[in-house]
Structure formats: structure tokens, C-alpha cells
Amino acid sequence: LPAATRPPLQVPYPDKTCSICHTNFVWKKTADRCFGCCRNKPGPKKIAAVIERAARGIDSCSTCYGEADRGDNQLCTLCYGRQKGKNERHAAKVRARKAREDAEAIFKGLGIAFDQAGQPQAGNPEPAVESPGVETPSVETPDIASPAI
Incomplete structure (x- = not known):
């Protein structure tokens, strides 16, 4: 018509x-x-x-x-696939952000600072604190006689 x-x-x-x-x-x-x-x-x-x-x-x-x-x-099938991909990418970003925040919290507890990019800063590590009355075992290299050739 x-x-x-x-x-x-x-x-x-x-x-x-x-x-x-x-x-x-x-x-x-x-x-x-x-x-x-x-x-x-x-x-x-x-x-x-x-x-x-x-x-x-x-x-x-x-x-x-x-x-x-x-x-x-x-x-439709095409739009559903696109939306599913968007949802998966968003969930991956959320998981990555959560893992990064958890790692930063662990490193912060260890005294390691992070820069603006979220990377650990290379600094002077603090010396290990020895407990009083506990001897630190020393590692000695054994004397190995070189074989006669």
C-alpha cells in the first residue's frame, strides 16, 4: 500500500x-x-x-x-554477546582493583610504600630486628678441599 x-x-x-x-x-x-x-x-x-x-x-x-x-x-543474540562481554570485562576490572588493594594493604603492613602508579617504591629495607636471647644462626661455608688434578 x-x-x-x-x-x-x-x-x-x-x-x-x-x-x-x-x-x-x-x-x-x-x-x-x-x-x-x-x-x-x-x-x-x-x-x-x-x-x-x-x-x-x-x-x-x-x-x-x-x-x-x-x-x-x-x-538479540548479537547484543546479548556484546553485553555479556562488557559485563565480563567490568567484573575483571573489579577483581583486579580488589586484588591490587589487597596487595597494597599487605605491603603497607610490611612497611613498603607505593607510588602514584601503584608500584612498590624501591627503598632501603629496614634491618631485621632480632629477638632478645635468641641467637641468629650463622651460615658458614664448608671447607672443601679441591681435588688434586
Whole structure:
């Protein structure tokens, strides 16, 4: 049908309005914003495709607005993989920061200071403190006679 004779596209979820503008309807059951208030606003063709899919009962991805092929109201496979990678990288950064803070606490307890870059400073180590009444064992090199050749 020509664009002039097509009925206007209606979002099929008229029971919930946008949490930002409070006038337009949301574009997805689990969404809380309308298309105009989304941070990654889709173009007119994407909006039309999302609305047509929703009218047929097919969900769309919240990130790329493509067909969500992973089930009801979930990200598509490609966006899910990207988000999973981001989550793993963030968790690795958190683990590394925690390990660095733990190491700094241990070194601080030993009297080793750290510079601005988080590296231990090379300084003069403090001499070992001997306990009173306890002899420090001395290490002597044994006399080994060199064999006659």
C-alpha cells in the first residue's frame, strides 16, 4: 500500500505511558520510555519495523531494535554477546582493583610504600630486628678441599 493510504502506526501497548514525558506510550511491554525519550533513538524505518513486529506478536531487541530471537523481551543474540562481554570485562576490572588493594594493604603492613602508579617504591629495607636471647644462626661455608688434578 502507498504510504498515504496506510493507517498510521500505533504502538500496541497503550496501557503504559512513558516515564519521562508522560504523554507517549511505551514501545515494548518491559520498556519504560517511548521512542522519543530513548537514549538511542531509532530512525523512522526502525520504528515502523518495531511497531509492525509488535502488532504480529514478535518482540524487538532493546538495543538495536532488531528482531529479538532469544525469546520473550530479551536482547538479540548479537547484543546479548556484546553485553555479556562488557559485563565480563567490568567484573575483571573489579577483581583486579580488589586484588591490587589487597596487595597494597599487605605491603603497607610490611612497611613498603607505593607510588602514584601503584608500584612498590624501591627503598632501603629496614634491618631485621632480632629477638632478645635468641641467637641468629650463622651460615658458614664448608671447607672443601679441591681435588688434586
